Amino acid sequence: MDTRFLGIADLVEAPSVAVVVDVMRAFTVAAWAFAQGAEKIVLAESLDEALALKARHPDWVALKDGPPAPGFDAVNSPGLLRSIDLGGRTVVQKTTAGTVGALAVKEAPLVLCASFVVAEATARLLRTRKSDSVTFVVTGDDGQADEDLACAQYIARRATEAGTDAAEFLRRAAESRAAAELAEGVRQGVHPDDVALCLEVDRFPFAMVATLEGSLMVLRPRAMPSLTDEDPV
Numbered sequence: 159m160d161t162r163f164l165g166i167a168d169l170v171e172a173p174s175v176a177v178v179v180d181v182m183r184a185f186t187v188a189a190w191a192f193a194q195g196a197e198k199i200v201l202a203e204s205l206d207e208a209l210a211l212k213a214r215h216p217d218w219v220a221l222k223d224g225p226p227a228p229g230f231d232a233v234n235s236p237g238l239l240r241s242i243d244l245g246g247r248t249v250v251q252k253t254t255a256g257t258v259g260a261l262a263v264k265e266a267p268l269v270l271c272a273s274f275v276v277a278e279a280t281a282r283l284l285r286t287r288k289s290d291s292v293t294f295v296v297t298g299d300d301g302q303a304d305e306d307l308a309c310a311q312y313i314a315r316r317a318t319e320a321g322t323d324a325a326e327f328l329r330r331a332a333e334s335r336a337a338a339e340l341a342e343g344v345r346q347g348v349h350p351d352d353v354a355l356c357l358e359v360d361r362f363p364f365a366m367v368a369t370l371e372g373s374l375m376v377l378r379p380r381a382m383p384s385l386t387d388e389d390p391v
């Protein structure tokens with residue numbers, strides 16, 4: 159599998175397969191939203207668009223990163239989201255890095271959004287499709303965020319070597335600047351368990367696929383069959 163690891167600003171053309179990685183915290187939060195019952199997540203281009211969508215659909219759940227804000231129902235924290243029942247709801251998510259990265263590749267034929275909690279399911283989907291060229295979008299810090307790069311490299315390795323050990327990749331993520339900022343209270347809208355929740359490998363058995371539905375980029379979970387149901391890799 160030919161792999162490339164690019165920051166958002168480095169994307170010049172739509173890749174055939176894009177895996178957009180945001181460990182802390184957008185795509186850990188998205189996975190938790192699905193685990194809490196959300197039907198779909200609309201990835202908003204801006205805070206104004208998120209609020210406009212919420213105004214048009216009052217039953218939708220508007221979520222942003224940073225501190226709580228008027229008009230929004232939730233923040234970008236897995237620790238805070240895990241106690242909210244989202245059964246059947248549509249979530250509108252706008253964050254600084256993750257959602258921007260996904261929207262940057264919206265023309266790609268296949269867009270997966272990923273983090274450690276869906277690592278194996280994401281790798282399995284890549285294996286199932288026999289993807290020979292995959293672009294990983296490292297969303298944080300202009301492509302330098304080590305929690306995102308480590309997770310991207312782990313999924314890339316995992317897609318070809320099923321027995322890959324996560325420990326070294328998790329160590330890098332745990333020592334990343336984002337982890338320190340979350341732990342030290344530099345970032346806002348944080349629960350004390352957020353870093354630990356972002357470092358749980360394979361917590362969920364689904365990948366997350368983003369597609370254009372009309373003018374909106376919509377993320378949905380894709381359940382992946384267990385290892386025993388597929389050919390050995």
Ligand SMILES: O=C(O)[C@H](CS(=O)(=O)O)OP(=O)(O)O
Pocket residue numbers: 180182183184185223224234253254255256257298345346
């Ligand atoms: O919510 C996050 O962790 C970050 C934003 S900030 O760095 O906390 O302000 O957003 P994300 O897009 O999930 O990296």
Ligand SMILES: [Mg+2]
Pocket residue numbers: 180181182183184255256297298336
């Ligand atoms: Mg991030």
